[in-house]
Amino acid sequence: MNGLLLGRIQGIPIRVNWSVAVIAALLASSLASTVFPSVIEGRSDGAYWVTAIVTTVAFLASIAAHEYGHALVALRHSVRVESITLWIFGGVAQLGDQPTSPLAALRIAAAGPVVSAAIGVSSVLASAGLSGLPGAATLWLGTMNLLLMGFNLLPAFPLDGGRIYQAWLWRRDGDEVAATVRAARLGRGIGAGLVGLGVVQVAFGGFIGGIWSMAIGWFIREAARIEHIGSITAQPLHEILVSDLMSPDPITVDADLPVETFVKDLLRHGRHSGYPVMRDQEIVGLITLADVPRSTPGTTVGDLAIPIAQIPVIAPDATVSELVRVAANRAVTRTLVMDDGQLVGIVASSDLSRLLGVLELQAAHRH
Ligand SMILES: [Zn+2]
Incomplete structure (x- = not known):
């Protein structure tokens, strides 16, 4: 500081x-x-x-x-x-x-x-x-x-x-x-x-x-x-459990929301750069800031979202070594944490790389 x-x-x-x-x-x-x-x-x-x-x-x-x-x-x-x-x-x-x-x-x-x-x-x-x-x-x-x-x-x-x-x-x-x-x-x-x-x-x-x-x-x-x-x-x-690393209770975005409104809301409370997208109480995908420039007038969040099938998903009681296996080499940099079909958290690749970075440092110190 x-x-x-x-x-x-x-x-x-x-x-x-x-x-x-x-x-x-x-x-x-x-x-x-x-x-x-x-x-x-x-x-x-x-x-x-x-x-x-x-x-x-x-x-x-x-x-x-x-x-x-x-x-x-x-x-x-x-x-x-x-x-x-x-x-x-x-x-x-x-x-x-x-x-x-x-x-x-x-x-x-x-x-x-x-x-x-x-x-x-x-x-x-x-x-x-x-x-x-x-x-x-x-x-x-x-x-x-x-x-x-x-x-x-x-x-x-x-x-x-x-x-x-x-x-x-x-x-x-x-x-x-x-x-x-x-x-x-x-x-x-x-x-x-x-x-x-x-x-x-x-x-x-x-x-x-x-x-x-x-x-x-x-x-x-x-x-x-x-x-x-x-x-x-x-x-x-x-x-280490996924539940210890994840950001709990992520903010979700409605699939029918116009992208313009989404960007405006982000200015007010957007702390993250990726948001799960919901339709009818179900997670249908993920939108990231990188997707927004592709929007044209009238585009909704649902149109731009990465479909759920392409997003890595893991349980909160899984371990971080399992998370590394699930999330490695995936184009999508966020893993959704689901418990019984309910979204309970999200892990960004930056959370994981920060953790791995500290572990490497510790390993280096021990030798
Ligand atoms: Zn004090």
Whole structure:
């Protein structure tokens, strides 16, 4: 993750992502125009703005302190720390290696929430002795740090709570990979739950809150998926299941949809470059971005789709070595994952080549 280098503490570069500027501006303006005027009335605009800017900077510093907590404990356990980056969802301490014991993993994961709790509790206590804007600002800062702690303690890998859960499973069962796979699965589930919650919020009028829940849920889901793929590569191909590698619940496209509408929809939520095509509740083919230039006015998605007979299909409980056999040397670069005639996922050849690439690297390191 790249970003502007702010400086180094004990050799650890601290960076900020551009997204932080956007969040900081939104936060400062909502504090100055809404939050502080509603609790402390009758101050000048200048006083609200100065307080808001100081509070925003202090909040960003407390996120950095949370990450720095992880980094310090990691260093104590001889785990290299490459950098700390602040970005839109908080911060990330990028570790250079994996902790070598469950206890080290647990301490590193818990250090951030401990720092947030300390800042939160001491700020809330300090605010009791302050009045006016400084009191309101300190109370807000304390509350936000306690919320930050609570959010990070969600057992949704790769959030801190999920890492603590992973370390606990690892210690209990002695199997690091299995612990990561289980924690990552729970993380994906919680991520999906948050996306669902966001949809409900939006439906009931909580637009901004809903979009936030959806974005955070999506982020957790994707991050858990990447960690998951990273951890399963420690296993040989015949032990990895297709269900671990696939993108679950792919977005499908109706065969009768005009290609123009399909392209327009893609601009809004198209994250992939291949989509299964449905007609009468059945999968009839697959459309990829590469097919779209062949369209003429009036063409439907069904006209351009690659027919189902030409697409490799596999079951979710098949192994990745079987997937390699099924998908190898096929012109179509995506394999549909079907369970009892139901589409449950899709595997792109890029998923497979990423996995194979990591396995090759691992093999190279072992020799
Ligand atoms: Zn953390």
